Amino acid sequence: MRASLQRHFYVAQRATALLLAPLVVVHLVLIMIAVKNGLTADEILSRTRGNVLWAVFYGLFVVAAAVHAPLGVRNVLREWTPLSQQLVDAFCVFLFLLLLLAGLRAVVAVY
Amino acid sequence: MTNKISVSIWRGKSDGEYQTYEVELRENQTVLDIVTEVQRQHEPSLAYRFACRVGVCGSCAMTVNGVPRWTCRTHVNQVTKNNSLTIGPLRNLPVIKDLVVDMKPFFKKWQTAGASFTGGKTRHDPVATISSESPGRKAADAGIECINCAVCYSACDVVGWDDSYAGPAALNRIWTLVNDERQVNKRAVLDAAFADGGCGSCHSQGNCTRHCPVELSPSESIAALKRSAFMGLPKTGAVESNKIDTGADRES
Incomplete structure (x- = not known):
């Protein structure tokens, strides 16, 4: 693997961590407010349907998480398991695609 | 006050064991001095590595009471615990013999x-x-x-x-x-x-x-x-001048 790619991975993981920190805070606060009077699908959909702001917010959240998590998992697997680098990389590409597609599908579904 | 110190030194390869020696305490004694004394007075086959003895060459590092140290600049009175010392090879490197690791x-x-x-x-x-x-x-x-x-x-x-x-x-x-x-x-x-x-x-x-x-x-x-x-790459500053005044450019 190209060495410069590794440097970009490093930057991507730290940059997405920086991005995820405020997004997670907003997400957690939203959950606390949303469940205050009981949580229903109607209530969620009434908030998200046609709301571009929430779609962008959670779209960004999904992309950041999809980039951040596989890179972290890659480091852990590389450091702590005897798995080959190719296998670890392949798994992390799969994880990236899974998180990205499943996450974006959910964002689109509630928009 | 005792004038002896109990020194446990690693003997053998990675599957070796510590052996204990009673070594005379002296003033201004370094851990390297102790190892040298053990080799000269007690255990001629003890393998260890050193060269300069003044903290320049970096060849005498060992694990002293569980801590990696340069032994030539480590005074015994700074590291002795309960009048005893435990000296082993450096961690994370293969042991060749006794206190010598493969670098x-x-x-x-x-x-x-x-x-x-x-x-x-x-x-x-x-x-x-x-x-x-x-x-x-x-x-x-x-x-x-x-x-x-x-x-x-x-x-x-x-x-x-x-x-x-x-x-x-x-x-x-x-x-x-x-x-x-x-x-x-x-x-x-x-x-x-x-x-x-x-x-x-x-x-x-x-x-x-x-x-x-x-x-x-x-x-x-x-x-x-x-x-x-x-x-990005750190700024290093410009090379001040890369010309050496050899006198060749001077007008005669």
Whole structure:
């Protein structure tokens, strides 16, 4: 693997961590407010349907998480398991695609 | 007050064991003095490594009471616990015999990590004059005095569990290279520092800095390398003048 790619991975993981920190805070606060009077699908959909702001917010959240998590998992697997680098990389590409597609599908579904 | 000290010294290879010797205590005695006395008076077959005895060559590092140290500059009265000493080989390196470890993996990783200088000039070019005030020189100064003793390598837990990790000394060296105005292709050097087992593997535990006998801070060098991923290569400052006054250009 190209060495410069590794440097970009490093930057991507730290940059997405920086991005995820405020997004997670907003997400957690939203959950606390949303469940205050009981949580229903109607209530969620009434908030998200046609709301571009929430779609962008959670779209960004999904992309950041999809980039951040596989890179972290890659480091852990590389450091702590005897798995080959190719296998670890392949798994992390799969994880990236899974998180990205499943996450974006959910964002689109509630928009 | 007793004038003897109980010294346990590792004997054998990795499957060896500690053997205990009673050694006379003297004034201004270093741990290396103790090991030498054991070898000369008690155990002629004891293997250990030293050269300069004044903290320059970096060859006498051992584990003393569980801590990696340069033994020639470690006074016995600073480290003795309950009138006893335990001296073993450096951690994280294969034991050849007794207190001697194989340094090959340590130096091999320097090479693999790309921690060696590559200049762009020949012996026929003028010598670069680097200002002592340039930012690059100052940054390199902070890490340049490494004596290759492998104390940091031995102290590092990440080295212990991750075979691919280059270790603090190699990464500290890379930081001095990216600050060296004469180093060519610094971007490639920096990229090499981010390869698997490079600075991204450091967990910032700081054991290297805590134990470095010449008080360098590999942790800071590694942190600076990581920052370079975002900030780009550090500014080193211009070469002040790369001409040597040989007198040839002067008008006669």
